[in-house]
Amino acid sequence: MTPRALAYLLFTLVLAGVFAGIIAYYFNRKRYERVEAPKHRMLADDDPPPGSAGDGREG
Amino acid sequence: MTNGERSDSIVRGFALSSVFWLVVGLVVGLWLAAEMIFPALNLAPWLAFGRLRVVHTNGLVYGFTIAGIFAGGYYLLEKLTRTRLAFPGLAKAQLWLFNAAIALAALSLFAGMSTSREYAELEWPLDIVVAVLWVMFAVNVMGTLVKRREKQMYVSLWFLVACVVTVAVVYILNNLAIPVSLTKSYSAYAGVNDANVQWWFGHNAVASVFTFPILAMFYYFLPKSTGLPIYSHRLSIIAFWSLVFGYLWTGAHHLMLTPVPEWIQTVALAFSLFLIAPSWASVINGFYTMNGNWDKMRSNYLVKFFILGITFYGLQTIQGPTQAIRALSGHLHYTEYIPGHVHMGTMGWVTMVISASMYFMMERISGREIHSVKLANVHFWLILVGQLLFTVSLWIAGIVQGAMWKATNPDGSLMYTFLDSVAAMYPYWAVRFAGGLLYFAGILVFAYNLYMTSRSTPGTKWSAASAAGSRAACVPSGEPG
Numbered sequence: 001m002t003p004r005a006l007a008y009l010l011f012t013l014v015l016a017g018v019f020a021g022i023i024a025y026y027f028n029r030k031r032y033e034r035v036e037a038p039k040h041r042m043l044a045d046d047d048p049p050p051g052s053a054g055d056g057r058e059g
Numbered sequence: 060m061t062n063g064e065r066s067d068s069i070v071r072g073f074a075l076s077s078v079f080w081l082v083v084g085l086v087v088g089l090w091l092a093a094e095m096i097f098p099a100l101n102l103a104p105w106l107a108f109g110r111l112r113v114v115h116t117n118g119l120v121y122g123f124t125i126a127g128i129f130a131g132g133y134y135l136l137e138k139l140t141r142t143r144l145a146f147p148g149l150a151k152a153q154l155w156l157f158n159a160a161i162a163l164a165a166l167s168l169f170a171g172m173s174t175s176r177e178y179a180e181l182e183w184p185l186d187i188v189v190a191v192l193w194v195m196f197a198v199n200v201m202g203t204l205v206k207r208r209e210k211q212m213y214v215s216l217w218f219l220v221a222c223v224v225t226v227a228v229v230y231i232l233n234n235l236a237i238p239v240s241l242t243k244s245y246s247a248y249a250g251v252n253d254a255n256v257q258w259w260f261g262h263n264a265v266a267s268v269f270t271f272p273i274l275a276m277f278y279y280f281l282p283k284s285t286g287l288p289i290y291s292h293r294l295s296i297i298a299f300w301s302l303v304f305g306y307l308w309t310g311a312h313h314l315m316l317t318p319v320p321e322w323i324q325t326v327a328l329a330f331s332l333f334l335i336a337p338s339w340a341s342v343i344n345g346f347y348t349m350n351g352n353w354d355k356m357r358s359n360y361l362v363k364f365f366i367l368g369i370t371f372y373g374l375q376t377i378q379g380p381t382q383a384i385r386a387l388s389g390h391l392h393y394t395e396y397i398p399g400h401v402h403m404g405t406m407g408w409v410t411m412v413i414s415a416s417m418y419f420m421m422e423r424i425s426g427r428e429i430h431s432v433k434l435a436n437v438h439f440w441l442i443l444v445g446q447l448l449f450t451v452s453l454w455i456a457g458i459v460q461g462a463m464w465k466a467t468n469p470d471g472s473l474m475y476t477f478l479d480s481v482a483a484m485y486p487y488w489a490v491r492f493a494g495g496l497l498y499f500a501g502i503l504v505f506a507y508n509l510y511m512t513s514r515s516t517p518g519t520k521w522s523a524a525s526a527a528g529s530r531a532a533c534v535p536s537g538e539p540g
Contacts, residue, residue, distance in 0.1 A: 015304065024301050026293045039292040042139060043282060046147040 065135055066144050069426045071513055072154045073130035075418050078506045080122025080161060081410075085499050087115040096485065105169055113166045113180045119405065120178060120268060121189075121392040122161045127198060127413040128272040129157070132219050134420050135279040135465040136200060139216050141209045145202030160188045172242045178255050178264050179233055184243040186234045193230070197223045214295040217477040218275035221303055225267040233260030251318055259310035266306040269404055273412050274299075274341055277369060280416045282347060284361040290347035294340050301337030305330045313384035315392065324385075331383035338376030360435045364415030367443060371407030375400070390465070395484065396457020399450045406446040406498060414438070414505055421512045430511035434504050441501025448494030456487035 001009075026035055064183065092110050094100045101108055133150060137143060144150055164185050167173075173180040181189065200223050204216065233256055236244035247254050282289055289295060311319055311327035320415065345366065355362045378400050382391055422429055429435060463483060466474035 019300065019304055023297055026296050032293075034211075035293045035296070036291070038209075038211045039282070039288040041209070041211075042213045042215075042279070043286065043288055 066137055066147060066150070067163075069144075069147065069150045069154060070130050070134045070420055071424050072151075073126045073133070073157075074421060075510070075513065076154070076158055077087035077123050077126035077130060077413070078417070078509055080118055080126060081502060082167070082506055084118035084123055085495075085502055087111055089492070089499055091115055091490070092495045095488040096492060104171060106412070110169055110171055110173075113173055114165055116178060117168060117180060118161070121164065123408060124268055124413070126157065126161075126404075127417070128222065128268070129153070130420065131276045131280075131413065131416045132196075132272060134416075135215050135275065136203050138221065139213050140203055140207035142203060142206055144199055145206060146199050149195050149430065150232065151197050153192060153199075156188070156195075157192055160185065160192060163188075167242070174234075174236070174244065174246070176185050176233070178262055179230075179257070180259060181234075182242055183234070183236055184241060186230075186236075190227075190231060190503060192228055193223075197227065213279075214289075214292060214299060215275040215279040217296065217299050218271045218278070219298070222267055222271040222275070225263060225271065225307075226540060229260045229263040229267060230527070233257060252316070254314055255311060255323065258313040259307075260513065261313060262310040263306060265404075266302070269409050270302065270306075273372075273409055276416045277341070277345065277365060277412050280361075280412075280419050281345060281365045281369075284359060284365065284415070284419055285349070285352065285355055286483055287348055287352055290344050290350070294344055296336040298340035298344070301340070302334065305334045305337065309334065309383070312388070315383065315385055315388040317408055328383045328385070328525055331380040335376060335380050339373060340375075342369055342373035360429075360439070361415045361419060361433050363439055364411045364418075367439075368408050368415070371403055371411070371446075375404040375408060378403070390461040391457055394457035394460040394464075395453045395487065396461070397455060399453030402453070403446065403450045406442065406449065409469050410442065410502075414442075417509055418512070421509055425513050427512065430508050434508040438501045438505040438508060443499050444496030445494045445496070445501060449498065450494075451489050452490035452494065454485045456484055456491075459483060459487075 032052070090100065090106070091108060094108055094111075100106070104110065133144060164181055167182060167185060168180060172182050174182060200219060202495060204212075204220070235247040238244040238246060246253050246257075278289060278295060281287075309332035311323045312331045315324055317324075317327070346369070349362070349366065356366060371390050381387055382397075382400065418429055460480050460483070463475045463480040464477075468474050
């Protein structure tokens with residue numbers, strides 16, 4: 001195997017490993033509540049709190 | 060965020076600009092469809108097919124879709140970060156520069172100034188303006204994310220960031236060119252490399268413009284319209300990362316059976332098939348979100364747009380990868396099947412989701428209920444039927460065309476001349492034109508309804524309860540909403 005082919009193979013394996021890691025991270029049962037929380041919070045009232053930067057200026 | 064606050068005028072400006080360029084792009088598209096049936100309409104040079112086609116594609120990709128992305132992107136960015144835009148003045152300048160750039164782009168393409176690279180036809184001075192516009196957008200998106208008050212990023216924000224990054228990378232790299240005058244340049248790449256870079260850009264423009272930001276809107280506006288959380292946030296995140304991992308490798312499927320090295324074609328084919336999984340993860344997420352609440356398809360006019368939109372996305376992402384298979388590509392490439400495929404995505408998925416998102420945003424921005432739910436329903440049915448007539452007729456036309464090109468007599472000679480295959484297309488082109496007319500009528504209804512909703516005329520102030528009530532009231536018993 002040429003160095004170039006080896007580099008391609010390693011790059012592919014690293015990408016596949018990172019991808020597998022992402023799936024394992026997000027589908028870990030321990031993190032279920034935390035990972036799913038934003039889908040509920042985005043439904044809540046999303047008015048920015050009073051006094052946030054630039055309050056009241058029309059863009 | 061309540062009516063009249065900072066980014067409302069910017070979102071309204073981009074939304075109305077988007078609809079304006081949609082109407083312009085569709086007028087040009089209709090003229091093109093008519094030229095196919097009545098070649099005498101090919102009035103060279105300004106209304107020649109070759110010039111009008113690029114005005115049509117650029118007008119709808121950059122004028123309509125990008126403006127829709129700016130409108131929807133800024134709106135959901137503020138909501139999901141629970142803060143204001145980092146640089147509202149910059150966004151306002153972006154709005155004016157954007158419209159000036161699109162007008163100049165249309166004029167330059169009408170005048171025949173073109174690089175002849177698909178979806179990258181603009182000459183170098185306008186490429187620089189596009190890059191500046193994109194930097195303005197990126198600075199606002201990233202700046203707002205940095206000062207966000209919501210620590211965890213909802214998936215729509217991930218998709219928005221992917222849109223910002225990938226459009227910048229593919230647009231700049233593909234448009235590297237050597238200018239020879241103010242209106243002419245030559246690509247920095249040559250031969251097969253040029254083709255490979257061009258279609259790496261071409262296909263990822265589809266990912267960056269027609270997929271990532273539209274999914275961002277879908278994942279935001281469907282739950283907001285229904286009050287239902289998406290089925291699975293973690294599934295949406297895996298779909299996001301899978302798309303990001305897979306999309307960048309697929310461009311060469313546009314170059315099947317060409318001089319591009321075979322291994323590059325095979326990589327593109329493999330990743331194209333792989334992409335079915337993450338695409339359908341979003342489709343399943345959308346459908347399961349509605350699980351047990353399918354009655355909202357009748358009672359909430361927006362839901363129909365989103366669900367039909369994601370359905371067309373699902374069909375599109377089955378059709379696209381299968382077209383990459385060599386045998387099918389050999390039969391279908393360069394036939395009418397391809398514009399049929401593209402238009403299901405643009406007229407079905409993209410336009411349905413952007414339309415519904417605009418209705419949703421405009422109600423809240425103007426502080427009033429939608430001008431007419433009935434007109435929104437008319438809009439929906441006209442664009443649905445129009446799109447189906449358009450796309451299905453072209454799929455059939457493409458299969459017929461491919462078969463005629465390859466049919467041989469027992470002695471090995473071609474059974475049909477090329478002109479035979481052109482003549483066989485006329486009935487399909489007529490149906491396509493009729494579908495386009497219906498679709499255009501639906502878009503005119505949409506433009507009128509949205510404009511009337513955006514006006515500050517006396518009316519009922521919007522509230523979630525009153526809007527829900529009015530939607531229900533406008534749906535006669537036993538009739539689809």
